[in-house]
Amino acid sequence: MVPVLLLLIPLFSGLALFAVKNENSVKTLALLSSIVTLAVALYGMTCANGSEYLIVNKEWLPALNSRFHMEIDGMGKVLTLLTALSFPIVFAATSGNRYEDSNRFYALMLLTQAGLMGVFMAMDALLFYFFWELALIPVYFLCSHWGGERRIQVTFKFFVYTFVGSLLMLTALIYLYFHAGQNFDIKAFYNIKLTSSKDALMFWLMFVAFAIKMPLVPFHTWQPDTYEQSPTAVTMILSGVMVKMGVFGVIRWVAPVLPISFYQYGDTITWMAIIGMIYASLVAMQQDDLKRLVAYSSIAHIGLMVVALFATTKSGMQGVMIQMFNHGINIIGMWIVVNAIEQKFGTRKMSQLGGIAQKAPGLAILLVIVAFANIALPLTNAFIGEFMMFNGVFASTVTSFNVAFTVCAALTIILAAVYTLKMLQKVLFGETSAVTAQTTDISFSVKVSLVIIVGAILLFGVYPKPMLGVTNELVDVLLSKMTLTMGK
Template identity: 60%
Template structure:
């Protein structure tokens, strides 16, 4: 019931939003729908946290061996909570932002939420693919209609990249489907036994699709431009939530289904990810546009999670799951500040800013706390996830290059501190100029959104145990299905 409601509430609300012509009414309706979705997610974590409430199964396409099967495991609960938190935070923080044909904008946003929920909940491969595509379509319309001056070519590139990856993945899913006795059920996918040669080409079909979505080097080139040209509300969802689709794909559909090739090619994938970490961090250090800097920062963070997944270590995988949530919260916080700065000063270029902390001290405090979480300062949520991930990489028995990967990825963390602290210094400190002399501090809606984010940062930084408990069982399941030695026996 909970799993079904998490999809139906934003789906039906999104369709209804298209018929609400007044922008303010559509905005209020979208916020109400997002809050209801959040309430449903919290019920699934607390009062109704029982197996019979957390799953739903119905006949869908029996002749194809596919069913409408959705369910909440620990990873799904965490990602659905992130999704249900992200949308009300985005709507709240951008409450004063006006959009042409605003009712359509909010309708597409809610449909995107429904698609994301479906991806995180699907336990049927064809249903997973259906929602994977459904989540892409609203973002295409949002970015192409409400984006910046270069939105059309940039959105076209984004669509071509992601659609090409989706088609490749579909071919791989169909191959496994026939090998699994014409069944798309997740348990049948996990039970199928493929040869090493079969797993190798299937690995790259799956991995390329997921790597594009995350994205990691060299499949990342669509991301900085898309983040820059998209309306900031869409950028928040793209970077905070949508990139987690690729990480979930690795954990739920690649490692357990293709364990031999994941073991064989994991170091190659990790090498691509660590190259992306260093490359993106160095490029971020040269950026003047805050949006592009944060975009490259996201590539570095996702690269670390990708390396940890292929380490196949329990502590590391738990770190990935908690960091998927934490990264989403932290980067949405950064985007909210960027949205406020852009709306107030008409620019995102750090060279044109400076001294904002003198005029808007509350904004500066929020930004510093969120930025510290982004670079994994102790007592923030980012520290917990990254500590567990590095522990998993270093102690992995799957990779031969654990120490080298740890050192190189750690270099990315140092570079991350350099460009993040540089962004704080250039934007908020120094002398005020003509542009920032009349800076104002936060309005109530902006303060409320950022207060919620900072509260999550501090609480999870001090006491992450509930999240670790939530992910314990699903981590064991993933590693059991990905155990190459047991399969060879």
């Protein structure tokens, strides 16, 4: 019941909005739809894993032995909640933004939400691929129609990367389907046995597809330009929710399905992730545009999740799962601030800002808290996630480089503090500029959105038990499948 509602509410609401012409009505209906979806997700969060309310398994394509199998397990609860929470916050925070053909804009946003929900709940490989595409197609139109001046070429690059990744994944899924007894169900995939060479080929086809979506260096070049040129509301969803599709895909469809290659190439990919983290952090330090700074910051944070994931420890994997939620909340908070600054001052250049704390103290206080969460200050939500990930990397027994990995990854925390504090200094403090001299504080809707995010930051920073509780059982199951398969 819950999976069907999480899928159909945004899907039908999105389709209905195409027929609504009044802009205020469109915004109101989109917000109401997202709030109802959030209520359903919160209900699902309280249900026990394996509950009949969290599972749907119906006949779909019998000729291909593919079923409409959707289930919300521990990781699904975390990510469906993130998706459900993100959209009303984004809609409220950007309510002052004006869009040509706003009904189509909000309709495509809700269709994106439906696709994301499907990705995080699908337990059938063909169904997973179907929703993967459903989530991406609306974003292509959102970026190409409502983006910035360079939107066409940037969107084309985004499309090429995405299309190539999708083809690689589809190729691997079809191949695995035939080796799973012509069955797309995830349990059949878990029982697949391949030779080492075929296992490695399928691993790289799947992993590259997911690495593009994260994105992981060197597959990242589409991301900064796309974030910069996309409407900020779309950038929030891309950065806060959609990049989690890549990490989620590795956890759900790679680690337990192809664990031998996951172990074999773990060190190689971990070094790639660490190099990417350091590179992205150094580039972020050189940015003057707030959007690009936040974009490169996101690459560094995702890189740490990859490092912890390939450590193959309970602490590391559980830290990744809860950090996907925490990073999503925090990065959306950063994007809300960027949008508020751009709407109020007409610029994203830090060199043109300054002294905002004098004129907009509410914005300054909320930005400082969100920024501190972004660098995982203790008592913020990101601290527990990063602590568990570093603990998992250091305690890893599948690599002899665990100490080196921990030290190199920890370096990026220092770099993150440098560019984040530098950003706060340039934007909030010092003398006001010609741009910021005459201004007022942020609007009520933006303030409410940021207060909700700050509330989540402090709540899960002080009391992370709910997130730890819902992911604990799933982590044990995944690690046991990986260990069992590698031991055969």
